Amino acid sequence: MLINFAWQSLLARKVTVGLTVLSVTISLLVMLAIQHIKQEAKTSFTKTISGVDLIIGARTGQLNLLMYSIFNVGNATNNISWKSYEKLSQQKEVAWVIPISLGDSHKGFRVLGTTEAYFEHFKYANRRTISFNQGRSFSGTFEAVIGNHIAKKLNYKVGDSITLSHGISAKSFSEHKHNPFTVVGILAPTGTPIDQTVHVRLDGIEAIHKGWQSGVDLSQHANHANHTKTQDLTPTSITAFMVGLNSKLSTFTFQRKVNTYKNEPMLAILPGIALSELWRMMGTVENILAIISWLVLFAALIGLCTIMLAAMRERRHEFSVLRGIGASRWFILSLIQLESLFIVAVSIAISITAMAIGFWAAQDVLISNYGLNISSIKFNFETISTIVLVIGATIITSIIPCISAYREKE
Structure with a gap:
């Protein structure tokens, strides 16, 4: 009842x-x-x-390198020289290396030159x-080999031919037209930047830049791909390389060896530590956003309380009728709490539904523009805790109109 x-x-x-629910x-x-x-x-x-x-690259900030x-x-x-890469990769501490070469793109998606070790x-x-x-x-x-998102976005399949562009902008006027690549593999989805990356061999990167200077094609050979077969395609430099060590105990020793390398300035970073630095930098922003969101919610709950108080005077006759048919004061107090x-509850249901639909609709945009693979919604501990806190705050703020109704009955 x-x-x-x-x-x-x-x-x-x-x-x-309705307006209260919207707020x-x-x-x-x-x-x-x-x-x-x-x-x-x-x-x-x-x-x-x-x-x-x-991760080893040219000396810069560790966050930038990551x-x-x-x-x-x-x-x-x-970049770092190929000679330095070879020398460091042959050190006794090293189990495997993955060289990477960046700087080209395909229709806005980055191209990564690497080896089968990747x-x-x-x-x-x-x-x-x-x-x-x-x-x-x-x-x-x-x-x-292309990432899963690229295949879906551009409707590519194995056997298709693609051309790479100089630079990483979505629109480029410097295309490597003489050296088309054939798609031989499409990766399974990973939910990482791999999905938005075109992977080619290092010698492929070197080949398309033969005859280029300052971003301009000077070769003008219609059969340039055939000419490159007779040339030495060993890279002169790479962007960075990833390292797996034989023992975790040698991590800091090898890092120090790289950071003090005399032949050229280089930087070796631990991915986990670099990510921790990123979270520390983002921590202040997260806290500010959390405070703002809680203040907005607090204002909405105060608005709910105000509306309930304003309705008390209009509902005097309603409460009198209820008391006349035998309703106790606790019934009326419970009624006010239940209404709040x-x-x-309706607001929670609508907000969760809207968020699920919104993130689902924006998923492609978030992946393409920001590299973020965000699921629609997950009911984890933090989400459930927030909902419980909101319900608790509602019960507390509803006490004020309950007290008003209680006094009206005295």
């Missing part, structure tokens, strides 16, 4: 209740969305790389290996 009466009472005040819904949506983006961004970044002991080499964000300040040793999400949906790894100079909880 009480539940039905509370529901009918709210339906009788559709406009006022609380927007507040909850902002709060839950901020929490969800924060959690998913951390998960997305953390699972991108696994099992790599060190972002451009792993997350496809930003640009390298300089598919053998690179791992993500708790040491999961890269797998293929279709095709195989590259073996020829002008063969490419109904409003918040």
Whole structure:
């Protein structure tokens, strides 16, 4: 009876209740969305790389090196020589290396030049290996393996021909038209920047830049691909390389060896420590956003309390009738509390539904533009705790109109 009466009472005040629900819904949506983006961004970044002991590149900030080499964000300040790469990769502490060469793109998607070691040793999400949906790894100079998102976005399949562009902008006027690549493999989805990367061999990167100077093609050979077969395609430099060590105990020793390398200035970073620095930098922003979202919710709950108080005077006759038919004062107090909880419950349901639909609709945009693979919604501990806190705050703020109703009956 009480539940039905509370529901009918709210339906009788559709406009006022509807505006209150809208206010609380927007507040909850902002709060839950901020929490969800924060959690998913951390998960997305953390699972991108696994099992790599060190990342080595030209001397720069460790965050910059991490972002451009792993997350496809930003640009390298300089390259490192192939000779230095070979010398360091042959050190006794090193188990395997993955060289990477960046600087080209295909329709806005970054191109990564590497070797077969990439598919053998690179791992993500708790040491999961890269797998293929279709095709195989590259073996020829002008063969490419594309990420799953690229295949879906551009409707590519194995056997298609693609051309790479100089630079990383979405629109480029400097295309390597004389050296098309054939798609020989499409990777399984990973939820990482791998999905948005075109992978080619290092000698393929070197081949397309033969005859180029300062971003301009000087070769003008229609059969340039045939000319490159007779040339030495050993790279002169690479952007960075990832290292797996024989023993974790040698991590800091080898890092110091790289950082004090005399032949050229280089930087070796531990991915986990670099990510920790990123989270520390983002911590202040996260706290500010959390405070703002809680203040917005607090204002919405105060608005709910104010509306309930304003309705007390209008509902005096309603309460008198209820008392006349035998309703106790606790019945009326429970009625007011239940109405407030109904409003918040509906707001929670709408905000969660809206957030799920919103993130689902924006998934492609977030992946393409920001490299974030954000799921629709997950009911983890933090989300459930927030909902419980909101319900608790609703009960507390509803005490004020309850006290007003209680005094009216004295």
